[in-house]
Amino acid sequence: MAAHTDSPVKFQYHDIDQQNDTYIIGMWSFMVTEIMFFGGLFLIYSLYRGNYQADWYKAHEHLSWQWGGVNTANLLVSSMFMALAVRAAQRKDRTSVLAILPVVIGCGALFMAIKYWEYSTKIQDHLYPGPSFTTDPAMVHHANLDHAQLFYGLYFGMTGLHGVHVVVGMLIISVLWLKWYQRKKIVTEDFIPTELVGLYWHFVDIVWIFLYPLFYLMPRPYNLIEGGH
Amino acid sequence: MSTTVKTPIGNVEPAKPRLNYLTNGHSLKTWLLTEDHKRIAILYLISVSFFFLLGGSFAGMIRWELMSPAGNVFESDAYNRIFTAHGAIMVFLFLLVAVPAVLGNFCLPLMIGARDLAFPRINLLSWYLYTAAGTLILISVVTGGVDAGWTFYTPYSSLYSNSNVSLCLVGVFIGGFSSITTGVNFIATTHRMRAPGMTWFRLPLFVWAQYATGIIMMLGTPVVAITLLCVVFERTFQLPIFSPELGGDPVLFQHMFWFYSHPAVYIMVLPSFGVISEVITAFSRKRVFGYHFIAFSSLAIAFLGFLVWGHHMFVSSQSMYQGVAFSLMTFLLAVPSAIKIFNWTATMWKGNIHLNSPMIYAIGFMGLFLIGGLTGLFLACMGTDVHLTATYFIVAHFHYVMVGGTVMGFLAGIHFWWPKMTGKLFNDNVARWNAIVVFLGFNLTFFPQFVVGWMGMPRRYHYYYFAPEYQAFNIMSTLGATVLGIGFVVPVCYLISSLFKGKPAGDNPWGAHGLEWQTTSPPPTENFYYDPIVTDDVYDYDPVAEHEQYLERQRQLGAQA
Numbered sequence: 001m002a003a004h005t006d007s008p009v010k011f012q013y014h015d016i017d018q019q020n021d022t023y024i025i026g027m028w029s030f031m032v033t034e035i036m037f038f039g040g041l042f043l044i045y046s047l048y049r050g051n052y053q054a055d056w057y058k059a060h061e062h063l064s065w066q067w068g069g070v071n072t073a074n075l076l077v078s079s080m081f082m083a084l085a086v087r088a089a090q091r092k093d094r095t096s097v098l099a100i101l102p103v104v105i106g107c108g109a110l111f112m113a114i115k116y117w118e119y120s121t122k123i124q125d126h127l128y129p130g131p132s133f134t135t136d137p138a139m140v141h142h143a144n145l146d147h148a149q150l151f152y153g154l155y156f157g158m159t160g161l162h163g164v165h166v167v168v169g170m171l172i173i174s175v176l177w178l179k180w181y182q183r184k185k186i187v188t189e190d191f192i193p194t195e196l197v198g199l200y201w202h203f204v205d206i207v208w209i210f211l212y213p214l215f216y217l218m219p220r221p222y223n224l225i226e227g228g229h
Numbered sequence: 230m231s232t233t234v235k236t237p238i239g240n241v242e243p244a245k246p247r248l249n250y251l252t253n254g255h256s257l258k259t260w261l262l263t264e265d266h267k268r269i270a271i272l273y274l275i276s277v278s279f280f281f282l283l284g285g286s287f288a289g290m291i292r293w294e295l296m297s298p299a300g301n302v303f304e305s306d307a308y309n310r311i312f313t314a315h316g317a318i319m320v321f322l323f324l325l326v327a328v329p330a331v332l333g334n335f336c337l338p339l340m341i342g343a344r345d346l347a348f349p350r351i352n353l354l355s356w357y358l359y360t361a362a363g364t365l366i367l368i369s370v371v372t373g374g375v376d377a378g379w380t381f382y383t384p385y386s387s388l389y390s391n392s393n394v395s396l397c398l399v400g401v402f403i404g405g406f407s408s409i410t411t412g413v414n415f416i417a418t419t420h421r422m423r424a425p426g427m428t429w430f431r432l433p434l435f436v437w438a439q440y441a442t443g444i445i446m447m448l449g450t451p452v453v454a455i456t457l458l459c460v461v462f463e464r465t466f467q468l469p470i471f472s473p474e475l476g477g478d479p480v481l482f483q484h485m486f487w488f489y490s491h492p493a494v495y496i497m498v499l500p501s502f503g504v505i506s507e508v509i510t511a512f513s514r515k516r517v518f519g520y521h522f523i524a525f526s527s528l529a530i531a532f533l534g535f536l537v538w539g540h541h542m543f544v545s546s547q548s549m550y551q552g553v554a555f556s557l558m559t560f561l562l563a564v565p566s567a568i569k570i571f572n573w574t575a576t577m578w579k580g581n582i583h584l585n586s587p588m589i590y591a592i593g594f595m596g597l598f599l600i601g602g603l604t605g606l607f608l609a610c611m612g613t614d615v616h617l618t619a620t621y622f623i624v625a626h627f628h629y630v631m632v633g634g635t636v637m638g639f640l641a642g643i644h645f646w647w648p649k650m651t652g653k654l655f656n657d658n659v660a661r662w663n664a665i666v667v668f669l670g671f672n673l674t675f676f677p678q679f680v681v682g683w684m685g686m687p688r689r690y691h692y693y694y695f696a697p698e699y700q701a702f703n704i705m706s707t708l709g710a711t712v713l714g715i716g717f718v719v720p721v722c723y724l725i726s727s728l729f730k731g732k733p734a735g736d737n738p739w740g741a742h743g744l745e746w747q748t749t750s751p752p753p754t755e756n757f758y759y760d761p762i763v764t765d766d767v768y769d770y771d772p773v774a775e776h777e778q779y780l781e782r783q784r785q786l787g788a789q790a
Binding site: 010012018021022025026029030032034036037038039043047052128129131146149150154157 | 338345346348409413416448455468469470475476477755
């Protein structure tokens, strides 16, 4: 359809509204699949945490809630900037979009840097599961070593998978930035693509909002409140 | 949609032959980088057929091995790898993909009057993901094989198996994303791409079935993806997730696996239900009986399908009360399936039935699926299931559902839409006889397995020297498998030969209803020359007029010959 090449409306759609509606429903459907995807891991987490509350509480004390908190704040700030970018896209304010999106990417990079540092210290402390897992009970605050290993298995698995999503998000935002930079009509004429990229980024953010309390901020279980260890 | 009003733009009858989707570009590049849903469907058809014949050849090896009580050729280890290859290839590369990705891809946009699926590039991506998945699984099979069974139960798959489990699982994982993208695409397409006037209750039942399938793909596939990824994590990154020696729960794997893999049965069979609804209606020349019931039973199956996974685990560690709940839900699930069978039967009643090959496949489907469904009730019942678990009764049951359901539906659909896809008529007489051969061969293969399973023959064993009385049944089964194999190869021959020798099909060779029959065969790249507007109900057949038209067409065909 040669007549359509200049228009942001793709060949299969009648008009821009249909295209936008379809993009929105497609993206939300994809979000549902992502929720189910992470949901499997959250299910495993809840079962094991229910089984081994005291051990997991002890093991979690080795994680730095301060650095996790910094990262949480960092992601929340990045989400705010993403929302500002979407707002700018709605106003067709190209200069602002081009200025704001790199801040979002920068927040993502900062998140990954802190995560990298956290992982390195855990691995140095022999807290990565497997044959090299620590045999020193003090390292896991006297939790059962096997159950602590399960805890760290899910810690690395879930935060690692989340990290992959952060990196993918940074790549997608870079592509979006490039399209704005190139003045592609698909993004400049119409804010929906920017909004949907923002939706993905907010999703990645929200997953972390769940991961942070689940791994870093566990409440002391009842059987540890009195007597303690 | 007997009276669909069109908005003509230009000539109604084109003076010179226009390009259709097959002739619009001949280079390999125009095929491999196509965004046309019809071409992607053809790409899928070729790859899916390849994997079907490959998976079938592994089935042949299994049947060969089981002819003698001592096992004919293979050692236990080789046999484990063969049945795993058969299961993994058939389930992940054929059954889950065949009907939605080939027939759904081809027909869904045509049926709702759209120019393409909502996301054509993602559609192409899904084929590449599928190809990558197929390649990885193929490599894992060729370079030593996988011995964990297609269900990959932990802790065997995660801790003990030394075969190519990780590679195969990565393949299945990628294939899962092919399925997810297809599902999301179908859902967005059904919601937003319908032609003006194509209301939800004018949608062909095939579209309803694809929509329900899309929901299952969207909700279920990610769960199995993460489950299998956890096994890969465990094997390659040593992250303990299901490891029992550390306090992990290997049965949790089974729960998560079947949470998807039971609904996956409906990913396999719901699209076939859709095909059967179309075929039965078209060849009975009659409005479908209970349209709303069939449409909503698809959604009910999609919903209830998520609540019955525990019936795969009656003999696992799950509690008896859990088992009772799952058993009840499973019995409930028989209701929407039965609604469909009853409605198809009622559609045929007093219909003007034409026994063309798609109809014979469809009737065969109903018979086989009925047996598969009813024997499912034996297995839904906890008492009998304990006796029948892991016997050939189960094997026969799910082959009746999957082969008798999905493959028969796939064949019915391929025969039904082949003239639309290629613009050529195949030899319908050969096809009719072949449909009967498939039906008989299938029953000869799998009915003896019910008997021998009831007698206690365990599945996944490559010998039964302890019970030589099983041999007669196994020989019957192998004989049937040979007949069935012929029945699967013959269509490949006459369908391909129709491409070269077939008569032109015309727009609507079967006299069927639906938007897809109102465009040319093969359709143009943009599907319709005019934007269709739907003003009439679906399946609005007028039996008398239809029959006269049909006779007229037959006379014309006779005159041409």
